Amino acid sequence: MANFTKKSSVSITCPLGLAPFLEQEVQDLGFTVTSKRETGIEIKASLNECIRLNFWLRTAHRVHFLIDERRIQTPDQLKVWIKKYPWEEWISDDGYFSVTSRVDHPTIENDQFANLIVKDAVADRIRFKKNQRPDSGSDLQKTVLFLYWDKNIARIFVDTSGESLSRRNYRGSGGPAPMQESLAAAIVKSTKWQPGQHFINPMAGSGTLAIEAVMQATNRAPASLRNNFGFMHILGFDDDYYQSIRDEAKRGVTKKIEGKFIASDNDPNAIIAAKKNAQTAGVDHMIDFETCDFSKTPVPDGDGVVVFNPPYGERIGNPDDLVPLYKGIGDFMKSECPGKTGYVFTANNKLTKKVGLRASSRTTFFNSTIECRLLEYELYKGSKK
The missing domain is CATH 3.30.2130.30 (VC0802-like)
Structure with missing residues (x-):
């Protein structure tokens, strides 16, 4: 063995x-x-x-x-x-x-x-x-x-993994061009968000970003829903040891957290899918789901982040048709999100100019083979001094 x-x-x-x-x-x-x-x-x-x-x-x-x-x-x-x-x-x-x-x-x-x-x-x-x-x-x-x-x-x-660890087993339906869970987790880590703060995700799609944020905030193990790994099929595998890892992880889950998690989308089917995914992940009771245009997303007072993953014309949408959308995202962050930190994840640099805000940082990611940027915006209350 x-x-x-x-x-x-x-x-x-x-x-x-x-x-x-x-x-x-x-x-x-x-x-x-x-x-x-x-x-x-x-x-x-x-x-x-x-x-x-x-x-x-x-x-x-x-x-x-x-x-x-x-x-x-x-x-x-x-x-x-x-x-x-x-x-x-x-x-x-x-x-x-x-x-x-x-x-x-x-x-x-x-x-x-x-x-x-x-x-x-x-x-x-x-x-x-x-x-x-x-x-x-x-x-x-x-x-x-x-x-x-x-x-x-x-x-x-x-x-020792077998199938990719990005497959958390909570996502049953993802809608068009869903984001991989590993990428979503990295995006959450790349923001200034901290557990206890608000995490607001307009245009949430299948809810992957919000779900990954809740899992990080509650210290839920990302593989807690998986029941098969490559290591299980190696001679000498000790199931008791594996179960001890699972049990320890369960005991470490935080039951109550401060800060709101809000996921909105104007597509009712997307919200239905996101709710199902969150329910499978065991975190649906921690996320407020809203079926509405992104501009109507509720923004509570207090520290937090607003994270957008809009279409950028590579897989979904025509770039020329998306100009009003990006302008609207900028207007929403300026008018409704002062005091928060805003983020836009996109592969289209021309469209980001339509946001109308100066990015304080740009982090490079790859959505499959598509080079993308996560742009960060400091949304000041009043004038920046």
């Missing part, structure tokens, strides 16, 4: 632009970052510690535990190397596993070819040792191996 207490290099992946937020999260959990890249970080951790990381990381996508690494120059060398490893200690002979990869090597034109080499080598090894071959395919619900092969350095990991 695999040793769940032995430490190894752990590569934690995230979407482009979220690595600084992921680094801070990992440090807050007590780990030291050993290396950084644009789409992730590396630390030293055990498989048991990977369980905790999977349960608590909000901006990560996957947690990869390094099994072995070698200099590999050809597909044949790859097959021999993988076949020598004792996979029977990791994968049940009557189990199921899949292989994903990221390969940049002159001998490999298609990553699927590399995946197939690894699959066959692992299965052949287990069949040789156990006289039975495990099933394999593309399903990420069981054991998942990840091959990273860059030039002549190959690394084989076990993916």
Whole structure:
């Protein structure tokens, strides 16, 4: 069986632009970052510690535990190397596993070819040792191996997450172009909002931003609704230890919080979907949902933020038709939100000029492959001195 207490290099992946937020999260959990890249970080951790990381990381996508690494120059060398490893200690002979990869090597034109080499080598090894071959395919619900092969350095990991950690399992319906939960969590972290302050989200869509804010405010573990991870299918997994992590997380949830969470949208179907998502997440009683034009969104007195995620003409809407919308957003923040901090998340720099406010900061994010900015506006009461 695999040793769940032995430490190894752990590569934690995230979407482009979220690595600084992921680094801070990992440090807050007590780990030291050993290396950084644009789409992730590396630390030293055990498989048991990977369980905790999977349960608590909000901006990560996957947690990869390094099994072995070698200099590999050809597909044949790859097959021999993988076949020598004792996979029977990791994968049940009557189990199921899949292989994903990221390969940049002159001998490999298609990553699927590399995946197939690894699959066959692992299965052949287990069949040789156990006289039975495990099933394999593309399903990420069981054991998942990840091959990273860059030039002549190959690394084989076990993916302790399985499906992306961005899938929190609370979002049943998202409407057009829903925002990934990991991106929403990073946007919330990027604002000046603090638990206890108001979080106002006009044009809320499926409610992801508001839900992620409530989950952060109440210290709810982002993976608390998930019941399947890659680590569960590794031989040696201790369910009692995993349940202790879940139980500890439940005890740490804050029941009552100050500040209002308000999510509005002029589309009744969007609000219905947002309410369902919040109900699944267990936070619907903490969010005030309003079906109204963004300009009619109630803004309570007190400190807080107003966060807009309007269409920007890439996936939804025609840029020329959106000029009045952006002007209206600026007018709303100036007239209804003094004393708050305003934010607009968009990929269209020309449209942001129509807001009519000077941004105090611009943070770069990527919505899938689309480069976006989160613009911050200090909404002063009266004149700025």
